[in-house]
Amino acid sequence: xxxxxxxxxKTAVIAxxxxxxxxxxxxxxxxxxxxxxxxxxxxxxxxxxxEPYAIRGAGLEFGDIGAFASHGGNSIRTWxxxxxxxxGLEMLDNAAKHGVTVALCIEIGRERHGFDYxxxxxxxxxxxxxxxxVMKYKDHPALLTWIIGNEANLSFKNPxxxxxxxxxxxxIHELDPNHPTTTALAGFSGQLAKLIETRAPDLDFxxxxxxxxxINLPRYIKETGYKGPYFVTEWGSIGHWEVRKTAxxxxxxxxxxxKAANYMQSYKVAIASNPDQVIGSYVFxxxxxxxxxxxxxxxxxxxxxxxxxxxxxxxxxNDNWPDNRAPQIxxxxxxxxxxxKDVRLEANGVYKAKVKARDPDGDQLQYHWEVLRESKATxxxxxxxxxxxxxxxxxxxxxxxKVVIKAPAQAGAYRLFVYVRDGHxxxxxxxxPFLVE
Numbered sequence: 001x002x003x004x005x006x007x008x009x010k011t012a013v014i015a016x017x018x019x020x021x022x023x024x025x026x027x028x029x030x031x032x033x034x035x036x037x038x039x040x041x042x043x044x045x046x047x048x049x050x051e052p053y054a055i056r057g058a059g060l061e062f063g064d065i066g067a068f069a070s071h072g073g074n075s076i077r078t079w080x081x082x083x084x085x086x087x088g089l090e091m092l093d094n095a096a097k098h099g100v101t102v103a104l105c106i107e108i109g110r111e112r113h114g115f116d117y118x119x120x121x122x123x124x125x126x127x128x129x130x131x132x133x134v135m136k137y138k139d140h141p142a143l144l145t146w147i148i149g150n151e152a153n154l155s156f157k158n159p160x161x162x163x164x165x166x167x168x169x170x171x172i173h174e175l176d177p178n179h180p181t182t183t184a185l186a187g188f189s190g191q192l193a194k195l196i197e198t199r200a201p202d203l204d205f206x207x208x209x210x211x212x213x214x215i216n217l218p219r220y221i222k223e224t225g226y227k228g229p230y231f232v233t234e235w236g237s238i239g240h241w242e243v244r245k246t247a248x249x250x251x252x253x254x255x256x257x258x259k260a261a262n263y264m265q266s267y268k269v270a271i272a273s274n275p276d277q278v279i280g281s282y283v284f285x286x287x288x289x290x291x292x293x294x295x296x297x298x299x300x301x302x303x304x305x306x307x308x309x310x311x312x313x314x315x316x317x318n319d320n321w322p323d324n325r326a327p328q329i330x331x332x333x334x335x336x337x338x339x340x341k342d343v344r345l346e347a348n349g350v351y352k353a354k355v356k357a358r359d360p361d362g363d364q365l366q367y368h369w370e371v372l373r374e375s376k377a378t379x380x381x382x383x384x385x386x387x388x389x390x391x392x393x394x395x396x397x398x399x400x401x402k403v404v405i406k407a408p409a410q411a412g413a414y415r416l417f418v419y420v421r422d423g424h425x426x427x428x429x430x431x432x433p434f435l436v437e
Contacts (some may be wrong), residue, residue, distance in 0.1 A: 032139040034178045037204055037229055043276045044205075044229035048101070048144065055280030056317040057103070059234060062086075063287040063300070069098040071310065072317030077103040077233055077282040079150050081133045088133070092142045101144035103233070103282070104137060105184070106130050108149035108164065110156075112381070117160035123167075130168045131175070138176040145179050146172055147233065151186035151209060153195075154381045162199035169202040180204035184233045186381070188217065190224040205279065207231040212238035212262075214270040221277065232281040235266055236299075236309070240292040246342045248413050248435050250374050253296055253339075255329040255430035260308035267316055283313055290387045292375050293415065295429050301419065305427035326426035327365055330356040334405070334416055334432045343434040345407040354402040355418045355430065363422035369398040371405070374413035374433060388415075411436050 033049045046053045060068060060076040061083055068076065076095060081088040081104060088104065095102050108126055109115025117123060130148070137143055148168045152161050169181040183200065184207040185192055196206055205228060210217055214235050237259050240251040254262065263283070271281045288298035295301065299309040308326040315321050335351045337343050345351060359365055371394050377385040391414070396404040401420075408414060413435055420428040 031141045032143070032176075032178045033141050035144055035180060037180055037279065039229075044279050046279045053101075053144075055231075055282075057280055057282035058286035058299075058313070059282050059284045060286040065094050065098050065100055068286055069100055071314045071322070073286070073313075074099065075101045075103065075144060075280065075282070076286070077147065078105045080105055080107040081137065088137050089140070092137060092140045096140070096142040100142065102142050103145045103147055103182075103231070103280075104143055105147035105150055106133050106168065108152055108161075108168070110149075110152055110154070110381075111158055111161065112155040117158045117164060123160075123164050126164065127167055127171060131171055134172055134175050138172075138179065143179055145204075146176075146181045147207060148172075148181055148183045148203075150184045151381050152183065153192060154186040159195055159199060162195050166200040166202045169200065169204075173202065182207045182231060184209055184231075187213070188220050188224070188226075193224045193226045205229040205231065207233040209234035210270075211235065212242035214266050217270045218273055221274070227277075229277055229279045231279060232271055234284040235270070235281065236263060236284040237297050238262060240296060246433055246435070248342075250413055250415070250433035251292060252433065253293055253431055255332060256295075256307045256309070256326070256428045257329045260312045260326075263309050263312045264316070267312075283309075289382075290375075290385045291382060292377060292385070293372075293417075293431060294387055295417070295431065301427050301429065304425070305419075305421060306425055307427060307429065310426075324363070324422070324424045324426065325360040327357050327359045327363075327420045327422050327428040329420065329428045329430050330358060332356075332418060332430040332432065334434060337432075339432055343432055345434055345436050347407055347411060347436050348409050349407045351405050351407065352402065353405050353416060353418075353432075355420065357401070357420040357428055359422050361422070361424075363424060365401075366421045366423060367399055367401055368419040368421070369395040369403055369405075370417045370419075371395065371408070372415050372417065374415060407434075407436050 035048045038045050038047050055075045056073050057075040058073055092102055148165050165183050172181050181203050182205050186209055188208045208230055244252045271278055285297050286299055288300045288302055291297050299307055311322055311325045332355045334343050334353045371391045373388040375388045379385055391408055394406045415431045415433050417431040
């Protein structure tokens with residue numbers, strides 16, 4: 001068979017792609033589903049496989065993708081390609097099995113962790129690492145878009161981080177014509193918009209991450225004059241840095257019902273209100289994590305119970321409520337005080353605590369109480385934290401809605417938690433920080 005130079009080159013490229021797919025266990029180029037951003041009549045829209053694609057998304061790393069899909073979710077975002085439990089391929093394959101797409105994040109160095117963007121060798125090595133990750137996963141049918149770094153701008157000083165992001169984006173576009181690129185920004189400002197415009201113009205769109213302040217995002221977008229498309233890749237609970245703190249510095253956390261209301265408000269005010277520019281959003285977090293408390297950001301509890309935030313997202317994605325909903329917290333008091341007051345207790349003193357809860361479905365409620373030491377974590381940006389030590393033996397009859405608590409003998413900062421479960425895998429929660437003097 002006679003080959004021209006061009007035909008030989010094309011055949012060689014196809015053969016190499018197939019061999020690469022076999023080597024990494026991934027599918028061939030023919031399986032990639034093209035994704036692009038279109039603009040028509042002033043509105044940006046994500047197009048996947050030639051059809052408009054409306055994202056119903058969540059940040060999910062270790063959560064149950066099947067359960068996520070059963071609530072109407074269709075897209076997840078990650079914070080790295082491979083995590084401690086799953087490879088990127090396993091994550092993508094699992095997502096594809098449930099009809100879910102993945103905004104796959106390539107983890108890059110953060111200045112706050114010691115990465116030096118003036119170190120040309122380190123930056124070049126990072127580019128090569130990113131190249132290898134792109135080659136592994138670029139042709140997977142579940143891949144939606146590439147996220148280059150998560151909050152690389154948090155506490156940064158060196159603007160060269162955006163030069164590096166731009167180089168990675170250019171490399172991706174050379175290797176992968178089917179998937180757009182973005183970077184996930186901590187917050188949004190005119191300065192950030194300018195840095196992206198001047199140093200990372202190769203990005204197809206930007207991604208913004210905000211919590212309590214997200215209700216101001218429409219104003220920020222208008223004030224900066226940003227006219228392009230964007231994702232909101234993290235939003236949910238009000239941040240622990242945005243709430244009232246006690247006199248001893250403990251951030252005051254909303255209960256699960258107030259959080260659910262905040263999820264609904266944030267979505268309506270900051271995401272649904274700007275359909276011309278918002279091309280997708282990913283609620284945080286479809287899972288559970290320790291960050292100041294074990295309940296602050298996760299939409300699930302440690303035992304897998306679903307909170308009211310899941311109900312809200314089900315409603316947003318389906319325009320109806322789930323068949324069985326989570327218990328709702330009506331009030332919670334320790335020593336007759338709510339979280340609006342600083343609660344101070346005497347060492348070994350005996351005090352009353354009570355919670356009022358209701359279940360929308362009339363299910364019988366089960367209660368559990370727990371005392372934890374206050375977290376001393378100072379990490380930022382979602383970095384790993386240890387769960388504070390639990391102090392046992394302080395709560396009498398912890399399976400009721402009214403309890404007697406004995407204050408710890410050792411002076412210091414603590415939290416009293418209450419969990420209310422309905423027997424159907426749903427739960428409400430609340431906590432009050434207190435100081436033992």
